[in-house]
Amino acid sequence: MKVYDSFGPNPRALRFFLLAKDMKIPTATIDLLGAENRQPPYTDRNPGGQVPALELDDGRLIGETVAIFEYLEEKQPAPPLIGRTPEERAETRMWQRRVELNITEHLYNGFRYAEGLDLFRSRMRVLPEAADGLKAIARDKVAWLDGLLAGKQFIAGERFTIADIILYCALDFGGSVGQPRDPGLKNIAAWFARVEGRPSAAASLHQMSAATGMRG
Numbered sequence: 692m693k694v695y696d697s698f699g700p701n702p703r704a705l706r707f708f709l710l711a712k713d714m715k716i717p718t719a720t721i722d723l724l725g726a727e728n729r730q731p732p733y734t735d736r737n738p739g740g741q742v743p744a745l746e747l748d749d750g751r752l753i754g755e756t757v758a759i760f761e762y763l764e765e766k767q768p769a770p771p772l773i774g775r776t777p778e779e780r781a782e783t784r785m786w787q788r789r790v791e792l793n794i795t796e797h798l799y800n801g802f803r804y805a806e807g808l809d810l811f812r813s814r815m816r817v818l819p820e821a822a823d824g825l826k827a828i829a830r831d832k833v834a835w836l837d838g839l840l841a842g843k844q845f846i847a848g849e850r851f852t853i854a855d856i857i858l859y860c861a862l863d864f865g866g867s868v869g870q871p872r873d874p875g876l877k878n879i880a881a882w883f884a885r886v887e888g889r890p891s892a893a894a895s896l897h898q899m900s901a902a903t904g905m906r907g
């Protein structure tokens with residue numbers, strides 16, 4: 692297998708996952724800031740044009756971070772980051788969908804249409820007029836999640852899962868690009884500190900983070 696990796700919060704989520712599972716997979720680095728991911732030969736393999744991606748031993752290429760998580764968890768179930776049982780896996784997938792559909796997609800698009808506009812305008816349709824609204828939706832839903840985290844260690848309950856990895860990487864990135872966390876959200880703050888305290892959190896940060904000022 693080979694991981695196509697780069698700077699950025701989604702590749703960071705995969706690095707976090709691999710570190711947490713202690714899985715070592717050879718890596719090829721894609722120049723995201725130089726848009727290598729948006730050109731052949733990368734797009735010949737991954738028409739989604741984004742990073743990360745996973746090349747399988749039979750040559751297939753898998754894009755989409757969660758599809759990669761699911762594949763790797765099936766290959767190496769321990770430690771479980773999706774779940775041991777059908778019930779645990781269903782709960783994790785429910786929270787992962789809620790996190791991505793309500794928060795992280797809006798946070799990322801809010802960035803792409805504002806602070807990231809110069810980087811993204813040649814790559815996709817951008818909607819600068821939507822940026823503030825998308826950021827506001829992400830903030831509203833983080834506040835909603837804050838209430839739901841009361842009495843829980845992690846998003847899916849007592850288990851640390853991919854829902855935590857995905858949200859942590861997004862909120863850490865957001866904080867570095869003009870979407871800071873509301874310090875009044877005490878449950879989110881405590882949860883963030885718990886995830887940040889895991890060794891894979893710091894270890895998954897890309898070396899370019901220091902130079903760019905963006906945590907990815």
Ligand SMILES: N[C@@H](CCC(=O)N[C@@H](CS)C(=O)NCC(=O)O)C(=O)O
Pocket residue numbers: 698699700701702723728729740741742743754755756757814
């Ligand atoms: N839906 C994709 C999103 C991946 C994504 O947004 N990757 C970013 C890096 S964090 C990227 O490739 N950005 C550069 C670009 O879109 O050109 C996933 O979950 O893997």
